[in-house]
Amino acid sequence: MSNVTQPVLVFGATGQQGGSITQALLNTGWRVRAFVRDLQSEKAVALQSAGVELVMGDLNDPLSIRKAMESAYGVFSVQPSSGQGAMYGVSDEDEVRYGIQIADIALESGVQHLVYSSTDAIGDEPTGMGHFDSKARIEEHVRTLPINTTIIRPAAFMEMLLMPGFGLDEGRFNFFMKPEQSMQLLALEDLGLIVAAVFADPERFSGSTLSVASDEVTGRDIETVFSEIAGRQITYSRFHNDTLSNNAFLAKLTHLLDTGILAGTANLDDLRAINPELRSLKNWLAGSGHNAFLEALGTAGEWRYGHS
Ligand SMILES: NC(=O)c1ccc[n+]([C@@H]2O[C@H](COP(=O)([O-])OP(=O)(O)OC[C@H]3O[C@@H](n4cnc5c(N)ncnc54)[C@H](OP(=O)(O)O)[C@@H]3O)[C@@H](O)[C@H]2O)c1
Incomplete structure (x- = not known):
C-alpha cells in the first residue's frame, strides 16, 4: 500500500489505459486525480464515485x-x-506536442515520478508508422528530464482482438500473424497492475524502459483458445491479401509484424515476478474478457481504425 499522501495525476482516466491504471492505483491505496474533459460524463462521474x-x-x-x-x-x-x-482527430504532431508538454510541465511542477506510456512497437529506426514514431520522439524527450521517469511500452491490447471487423461474427478470426507466427498481447488490467508496481518502487523503476505484455500467442493458439471459449470452431488466418491491398494501415502493421517490430519484446518471466497474476489469453477470455468476447461473436462490422 502506498504511504504517499499526494495524488497521482492520471491522463486518459476515462479511457482504456488510464482507466486500468486508476483502478490499480486506487486498489493499492493511492490518491488518484483524473484529468477529464467533461466532469459530467458517465465515466467521469463513475470515477468520482470510486473516490x-x-x-x-x-x-x-x-x-x-x-x-x-x-x-x-x-x-x-x-x-x-x-x-x-477519427475518434479524437489527433495528428502525430499533436500527439508529440501533448506528450512533450506533459513531460515539461511535470518537471516545472515538481512532480516526483512521471510514467509515460509509449508502445512496444518501437525499434532502433523509425518504423514509418506515424503513431509509433511519435512515441519514440516523446520517449526521447522524457529520457532527458532530470526527475524520476519510467517509460512503459505496452504490447497490443487483448481488448483490441474483440473489435468489430476481424471476422468473429462469421466464425473466423483474421489478424496480423501467419498461423505459426507469434505476437505478444496485453490485458489492460495487467498494465494497471504493472504501472501501480512502478509507482510503488521509484528506486527500482526510475530511468527504466519496461516492455509490458501478458501472453505470447501464435495464430494457431488464438484459433484453439477462441474455439474452446466460443464452444464452436473459429478458424484463424492472416488478413487476406485483398484486405491488405485495400488497407494500407493494416498492410503496414502486418509488415511490421513480419519484421518483428510488432511481435513484442516483453520478458514475461520478469513481468510475472512483478505481477504474478499476469493473464494468459485463455484466462482473460474466460475471466474479465468473457462478456466482451461473447458480444464480439455476435457483432458484425468493419475495421474502422487507422488511416492509410
Ligand atoms: N490499441 C493498442 O493495442 C495499443 C497498444 C499500445 C499503445 N497504444 C496507444 O494507446 C493510446 C491510447 O490509449 P487508450 O487506448 O487508453 O485510449 P482511449 O481508451 O481511447 O482513451 C483516450 C483518453 O484520452 C482522453 N482524451 C482524448 N482527447 C483528449 C483531450 N484533447 N484532452 C484530454 N483528454 C483527452 C479521452 O477522454 P474523453 O473521455 O474525454 O474522450 C480518454 O480518456 C494511443 O496513443 C495508442 O496509440 C495502443
Missing part, C-alpha cells in the same frame, strides 16, 4: 495541465493517437 478527484482540462490547454499538476506526486501520461482514426 477519484476530478480536474477538468484539455490537452490543447496547457494552463489546465499546469493547474492539474499542482501538488501531484506522480503523473501517468498517455495520449490519444492517429492510430485511433
